Amino acid sequence: MTGSVALDVVIGLVFIYLLYSLFATVIMEIISNWIGLRARNLKHSINRMLVDDEYKSQHPFFSLKVGAYLIGIVLTARDFLGLVKKSDKKKKLFFDFYNQPSIKYLSNGGIFTKPSYLTAGSFSKALLDSLKKDQVGNTPLTRIQNGINALAAGSDTRAHIQSLLDDANNDLEKFRVLLENWFEDTQERSIAWFKRNNQVWLLIIGILMAVSFDASTFKMAKKLSYDKEAREQLVKMASDYIKENPRPKEAPSDTLYEENLKILNEQKKEVQEQINSAHAILGIENSTFIAPWCGCFWRKLFDDFFGYFITALAISLGAPFWFDLLNKLVKLRGSVQEPTRSEQAKANIANSNQEILDVKA
Template identity: 30%
Template sequence: MFSNLAIDVALGLIFIYLLYSLLASIVQELVARLFNARARVLTKALRRLLEDDDRSSDLGIFGRFTFFNWFYELGWSVVYFFAPFQHSPFLKKFYQSPSIRYLGENSASARPAYISPQIFSQAMVHLLRGQPEGHPSETAAIRESLAHNTLKLAPDTLTHLRNLFEDAHHQVPAFRVNMETWFNETMTRASGWYRRQTQVWLLILGLGIAAAFNVDTIAIARILMKDKNVRQQMVQLVANREPSYTALTDTLLRKNVLHRDSSYFRQDTSVNMMFKDTALLGVYAILRQDAGDAKNVLGIRRDCVTDTTGGKKQLHCGFTHPYQKNGWLVLAGWFITALAISLGAPFWFDLLGRVVKFRNLPPQTASSNPGV
């Protein structure tokens, strides 16, 4: 077994980051499901796809700057939160089509969080075809709809659909395949949008969790470096808990709470709310227990003490550990923890496995294989 100070300190910190990243991921997913965040990002992607939704030109010369664009888009995000089909007549028709309307889980989540490429192309063909009884064929109906823009499509969207129809040589099956490819490309970008949104939420939640649980990276690192007994207890805790975290991580992956890739829009996103899900409640309970065990090992906590100096009893509440006497360093430690949590639990889970594997190697093997 290969063990030294740096490896053991790193192991303790990685375990702490994994533990609180899992907690933050569960809370973030709860918030996302309460606000139907995936469905809202999917609607945003379809708005960009079908409505030429690019309002940066409204800012004039300021639209060239990312700073102004960010605040402008934030303002429109608030508008679209309450009125998702504002200035989007065709998008409203799309969501009202039978192929899409009944995909929502319930009245509170009327818009689906996932649409397959096949359902997208089917809904588009149905809208473009209209009532085909008066036309000799489905192809003729779509051709006439695109030629006369009977659906009042946005100019760029109409041009693109016409090009896709021409590329398909006016064959409806090939036209559907072209639209599915177009849809998949947009969903890849939408996954990136949702991933960035998730990272922002994890950063905010991470800062709140770090403050609430007093997860001070700087103080933890100093304790692990200075106190051999604490370091050994933390390594032992990691060794005992690391195998069970494989099962916990697998559970959260199956529940679509964690993601190892960018596929944030998948078939299995329709699940029960978190407070109805006993498996996730069990994971949360285990994590809270582990968080308590880690705090007990490290000895970092808040407490209230009674000061009788001067003959008067005064109650003082604050940090009890000597490594947390500097308030600015505590804030910095919380912020570092929040940044670590924002990287996501899968990152720390994979890194923990690598470090544990490296630490368990014989000294000769470890020194000759530093990249393990």
């Protein structure tokens, strides 16, 4: 032991938060695979690139933030359910893009048939092929220019693509590079939006987990503060975990759908076993999922609302955050122990020297 109960309590709590965050992340990834969340996010971002802003409206109500938010929800739901008409001329370039062989056969499978990931090179090739589609001309550049001219006059999409071609001085290779830069810039913002959206879902999953596991931060902190044996066992688990996992575990990304689910289920089983071990130490027996439509869920939640909410909030911060913090705390704990060992070593040497002096005397 370090002699610092507070430090060991914090290490124990951070380790629990890490395990819960890992479990919530795996659940979130499984859900994402089931409903094609990443594919939908990519489709939405490309729609924003190739289709003029659909979120605008001439009605004064929709100029307000609330109105814009509502129309955004409706349009997103429409895209999600696939209710967009293929005959919509404003979205012709978008539909042509996803119908390119280099795009439509990249799907991992599952419920959603659109790819979850695209490289910048794949985007530029598919977009150039879409612009050339059904166009006449002696050179690829001429066909591309005719394709741009065929887009709706006055549209922002047409103006932007034309400006990129002008910036490239009609050099096809430079134009391709500018298109790829455009895609990468858009994807950076799209990924940031995806992470924020995931954080909201992690908070919801976190609340369900906190109530189902009876994992109130206040209860766990109290247990660790007063139960020396539980505190030592959990700190040892945390130290062993850091030794065995020098880097945070990451969810699979671009593997096949079935392989993805297999890996995720294996990770889920592994984390569940570690959580069960931690629960045994903390004396937590309840690990049955409690549905939010059950009255007992809300009664239990409001019995210790802040304790459960703090746990849920911690889960929403994500496993990488807690892994890095736990790693630092374990190192700090080790550095605190070193002086203690040094002092003991000095004492042993002093005792040994005294014994030698006594013998000589």
